[in-house]
Amino acid sequence: MNDIPPGLLFALIGLLIVISAFFSSSETSMMALNRYRLRHQAKSGHRGAKRAMDLLSRPDKLIGAILIGNNLVNILATAIATILFTRLYGEAGLGYATIALTLAILIFAEVTPKTIAALHPEKVAFPASVVLQPLMWLLAPFVWLVGSISNGLARLVGVEAGKESEAEHLAPEELRTVVFESGALLPTKHKGMLLNVLDLDQATVEDIMIPRNEVIGVDLDNSADAILHQLAESSYTRLPVYRGDINNVVGILHLRRAAQILRDGTEKLTSDTLKTHLDEPYFVPEATPLPTLLMNFQQKKRRMGLVVDEYGEVMGIVTLEDLLEEIVGDFTASPIPSDDEEIVAQEDDWYLVDGGTSIRDINRTLHWELPTDGPKTFNGLIMEHLESIPEGNISLYIGEYLIEIVAVSDKMITSARIRKARG
Incomplete structure (x- = not known):
């Protein structure tokens, strides 16, 4: 080593620092890769992504190979620098070598390459994988030895190497x-x-159902003329058919089938004739989660369900359109034109809200966070806090929301004003 010219030793140290920078940037870039983007690229046929995925399938082996290579290079550079600076500066050269090599490795082999790799992981990791794959094969015995020892130590703290990390799932x-x-x-x-x-x-079915008092259906106890008039004026495609009370549901009538009856003459429209053109009613428990309802609608080829409580009482109806609107938003206009709106903006950040408005609709429209774990309607929420039907127009706070009751009937709060409390 004493016969080698200083210039060549400096060049060798520089080469080792470059190799050290490669290992440092490779480690950072591999660990910084977006796993989901990487899988997508690999499925699309990107060779670099496939190699990177193979390397990352066992991160313990990959890190082991990189660290073995990096430490070998750094230790070799340290040894050469010590010899070189000792030849040039005597005993003081040891201190000079320590300072100079520390700065060189820190700047050129650690901070700079790792910063670049963290900012552009794919540009660094994919080309580096070409070198890392054969390197892992060459260093396999050393990686196995180091890995066995490190994995044993990891087990002592409850970490099992090779198992899929929970971080892989969102x-x-x-x-x-x-x-x-x-x-x-x-x-x-x-x-x-x-x-x-x-x-x-x-959310559950109860959150999106049309409540019983708003359900429009056909009562077979009505006269034929009344039923005919109702069918002619209906704005809905499907109507529940019952006898006397909606709890006595007979079936679901599609107006297209009613049209087939009327084509033979209005005198053919009788209760018995209607019953032969009905679909079987489909009952849905009120606590059914919406994903389950969607799956059941799809499997049973249904577009409407009758919502029942734990006692079998009909609470309302739910339709496929209601369910889809939870995903895509309102995509149909109100079937019955009306000047009345459930939520009307007023001055000073107040909103006039109909008592029957769903709390979920209020939160979605106004981007608020009214509680949804109890009553499902605005009227129900207010009465739960008051624990009675108010006799007059009063004000109350529910969390950070100020509410002023506007109109009350014998059974419910028909409308109220609400706004966020001002700090």
């Missing part, structure tokens, strides 16, 4: 964050739909 809330932070990569409308799909598990 929890629903983490997936929501991914969608939120997708930025311009996803159109706002599509982003909203994805978030609505993730929210389906948090």
Whole structure:
């Protein structure tokens, strides 16, 4: 070593620092790769992505090979620098070598390459994988030895090497964050739909059903003329058919079938004739999660269900359109034109809200967070807090929301004003 010219030793140290930079940048870039993007690229046939996925299938072996190579290079560079500086500066050369090599490795072999690799992991990792694959094969015995020892130590703290990490999977809330932070990569409308799909598990049939008092159906106890007039004026495609009370549901009538009866003459419209053209009613428990309802509608080829409580009483109806609107938003106009709106903006950030309005609709429209774990309607929420039907127009706070009751009937609060409390 004493016969080698100093210039050649400097060049050798420089080469070793470059190799050290390669190992450092490879480690950082491999660990910084987006696993989901990597899988997509690998499925698309990207060779670099496939190699990187193979290397990352056992991260303990990959890190072992990189660290073995990096440490060998750094130790060799340290030994050469010590010899070189000792030849040049005598005993003081040991201190000079330590300072000079520390700065060189820190700047050129650690901080700079790792920063570049962290910012552009794919540009570094994919080319590096060409070298790392054969290197892992060459260093396999050393990697196995080091890995066996390190894995044994890892087991002592409860970590099992080779098992898939929980970090490889996204929890629903983490997936929501991914969608939120997708930025311009996803159109706002599509982003909203994805978030609505993730929210389906948090809602049940009771949250979206049309309540019983708003259900329009055909009563077979009515006269033929009354039924005929109702069918002619109906704005709905399907109607529940019952006898006397909606709890006595006979079936579901599609107006297309009613038209077939009327084609033979209005005198053919009788209770018995209608009953022969009905579909079997489909009953849905009120606590059914929306994903389950969607699956059942698909399997049973249904578009409407009658919502029942634990006692078998009909609470309302739910339709496929109601369910789809939870995902895509309102996509149909109200079938009955009306000047009345459930939520009307007023001055000073007040909103006039109909008592029967769903709390979920209020939260979705106004981007609020009224509690949804209890009553499902605005009227129910107010009466739960008051524990009675108010006799006059009173005000109350529910969390950070100020509410002023506007109109009350014998049975419910028909409308109230609400706004966020001002700090």
